Amino acid sequence: xxxxxxxxxxxxxxxSYSARDSYxxxxxxxxxxxxxxxxxxxxxxxxxxxxxxxxxxxKQFPDTSLVDLxxxxxxxREIDAWPITTDFSKESFNHLQDxxxxxxxxxxxxxxxxxxxxx
Numbered sequence: 001x002x003x004x005x006x007x008x009x010x011x012x013x014x015x016s017y018s019a020r021d022s023y024x025x026x027x028x029x030x031x032x033x034x035x036x037x038x039x040x041x042x043x044x045x046x047x048x049x050x051x052x053x054x055x056x057x058x059k060q061f062p063d064t065s066l067v068d069l070x071x072x073x074x075x076x077r078e079i080d081a082w083p084i085t086t087d088f089s090k091e092s093f094n095h096l097q098d099x100x101x102x103x104x105x106x107x108x109x110x111x112x113x114x115x116x117x118x119x
Contacts, residue, residue: 093115
C-alpha cells in the first residue's frame with residue numbers, strides 16, 4: 001500500500017442518512033435511535049483493541065485473515081479515521097461536496113444549514 005485515501009483525502013463525513021422533513025418530524029425516535037447506534041459503534045471502536053474489533057468483524061470479511069483485518073484497523077486508528085462523535089463540521093461537509101462535484105455525483109453544492117438536522 002502506497003497511501004491511505006483516508007489519510008490523504010482529509011476528513012470526510014461518510015456515515016450519514018437522508019430523510020424528508022416529514023419523515024424526521026414523524027419518526028424522531030427512529031432518527032435518534034439510528035444516530036445513537038452509530039455513536040455506540042464509534043464508542044466501541046475507541047474503547048476496544050484492534051484485535052478485539054477484528055475478531056468481531058472477521059466473519060463479514062471471509063476472504064481476509066484476522067491478522068490482515070487487525071492491521072487494517074490499526075492503520076485506520078493511526079490516521080484517526082473514526083471520529084469521536086456523529087457530529088460533523090461545515091468544513092467537512094463542504095469537503096465531501098467538493099469530492100462529489102469532482103466525481104460528477106452532484107451538479108452543485110447545497111448549504112450545510114439546509115441539510116443538517118439538529119435535534
